[in-house]
Amino acid sequence: MPEPSFTRAKWSIAALFCFLGFQYGTWVARLPALKTRLDLGAGEVGLLLMACGAGAAASFPLVTVLVRRLGSRRLSLASAACLIAVLAALSVVPDYPLALLAVAADGVAVGCLNVAMNAQGAALESTHGRTAMSLLHATFSGGLLAAALLASGVTALTTSVTVHFAVAGALLLLLLGGARPGLLTHRETTPATEDGPKRHTRRLPSGTTLLMGCAMAFGTITEGAMNDWSTLYLKDVVKASASVAPLGIAVVSVMMLLARLRADRWRSRWGDGPVVRAGSAVAAAGLALALLTGGVVPTLLGFACVGLGAAAITPCVYVAAAGHGSGALALVAAMGTTGLLAGPALIGFVAGAANLTAGMATVAVSALIVTVSAFRIPWRTHAPAPDHLPGEATAPAG
16 A cells, blocks of 8 residues: 555644644543542542553553554554543543553553654654654644643533543544544664664663653653743742733743744754754743743743743654664653653752742753753754655745
């Protein structure tokens, strides 16, 4: 069967990213309802979220094997189907232990789909020589937004989690059905090295893989910590009003989404390495200036710099890791998950030992570590061609 065209494959893979954002956003949006139904305390809810992260982290040794045996297409479809089943289970789960089990299973499936869909995205770029990964990551954010809007609309009509998750499950099935025909039938090929082919029997990760994992971990620390702490920083340190403080996360999210919609053009023009180095430096410098200056407007501008600068880090690192095989991709994804989980806790620890300004300074330091790491990562040596081929109709750049 011939491979689908670039455009068809791009939007099919984008549907997978949207699928993951929508599924995750759906059940997280109903955490208050699950908390009430199962009579959970705050600590138990925290453990529920940790179970998801732990499941995702634990999946990565498994996903390395699965992506080699099944290929990224089949693994994407299988793990997405599991996520729909988990959503159905969460809608009727009767007690806390079973909820923990369901959420841990969700984490495993998330870990599998995360690696498989990023492998699809990297294969799309390498096959067609054109950038797409940043757009794909933007559609994940679109899925989260769609899930939030659906949750708001459904809960205005009914408080039933079962009804909400049934509607969401039907939409997920439609999304998966639309994605299936256009996915690439890509199977991993063993990447070459200067000394010849790299063998899968290698057990220890290379220094390059660890360096990419470091960049991914500190990149996700930068992302995740801003989502969790920006509102508190504005309220408690900057003394912003209750109506202004939530704008922190909105500014970061909107700037990141807008930047990801444009980042593939930047990658095509300048290459992945310069984009990551410049972006992470902008994030570090902008936030540092905001922390030193103080005030609502400078702080929001600094947060905007973080959203703008961090937008291309994870897409570019995933592309670089995929070039080193499924083992490298899985390890880098695992380190990214670790950073996402550890980042907010790290800021809390520093804030407790010193103050919240010092805690937020760790975000700037994390972005700076990405900048330094990016100088040593072997990025794509030639920037891909722009998002069109000779003979295809093109639209003027906006």
